[in-house]
Amino acid sequence: MARYLIPLIFGLAGIAVLVSLGLWQVQRLAWKEGVLADIEARIAAEPVALPGELDPQADRYLPVEVRGRLGDEALRVLVSQKHVGAGYRVISALDTGGRRILLDRGFIKVAEDIPAAPEGQVTVRGNVHWPDDRNSSTPENDLEGNTWFARDLDQMAGVLNTEPLMVVARDTSFSDAPVTPLPVDTDNIPNDHLEYAVTWFGLAAIWAVMSGYFLWRMRKTAKGEN
Structure with missing residues (x-):
């Protein structure tokens, strides 16, 4: 034995x-x-006014309601949607009167034209977000061709003359068709x-x-x- x-x-x-x-x-x-x-409960909470000071960790996904005027220029960030295909996230400047921030308006198909910014003030409900789109294989953004591969806040803020602060739209007071909101969620947070x-x-x-x-x-x- x-x-x-x-x-x-x-x-x-x-x-x-x-x-x-x-x-x-x-x-x-x-x-x-x-x-x-x-995180899901925080994302879906009742929105608040945009705070003056924000912390990338403590205020990640903070639901907010902002009002202002959309800038005419729009940046295109290449993305792909399941069952839809390739398209762009549309990023514009939102001037609230006291500050200028980045607004992720949502998704549009590659073949579609980005609609002109609406006139007058708009109201947007969404979430403050610091995207983490870039990794070691992400190409550099093509600024001249207006094709972005990552939502690099500092670089976008420089182009659109805003703060390096982004709100991702969930609901808007205006029709932005064919752009549709692509709100933040937990789908891209790994859980293996x-x-x-x-x-x-x-x-x-x-x-x-x-x-x-x-x-x-x-x-x-x-x-x-x-």
Whole structure:
């Protein structure tokens, strides 16, 4: 029996480690779902007036209501919508009278023309957002061709002469067709903990089968030798 002890301990230890990693991912899943629920509640809360001072962490997704005049110039940020295809996010300046901010008006298909800005004051309900669109493979923005690949706030603010502050529209007091609001949500926040948990539990099951098979082969070989 001594010859089976080390493989048995090794097999049980491996199963224990893999199962514990799976349980840890289950705990992380519950934590992440709670975080996402809090973010969704914050996004959908009653909007407030745009504060004078904003913190990128504490005020992320803050629902606000802003009034002002839309600038005539519009920037186009290349995006893709599921079941719709390629298009642009339309970014314009919104002059509230006391400050100028960036307004993400929403999505328009590539083939459509961006409508002219409405005359007079408009009201927009949306969420303050600091986008994180850029990664190591994102191309540089084509300013001359007005094709942007990321909502780089500082660069956009320089072009449109605004603060590097963006509100993403959810509802507007004006018809912006064919532009449709593309409000912030939690869809792009990764939550892969369930997949990780399934992977670890699956590896634990495979480890158990392999360990059992190895012990069975050892026993069969020992019987053959006898």
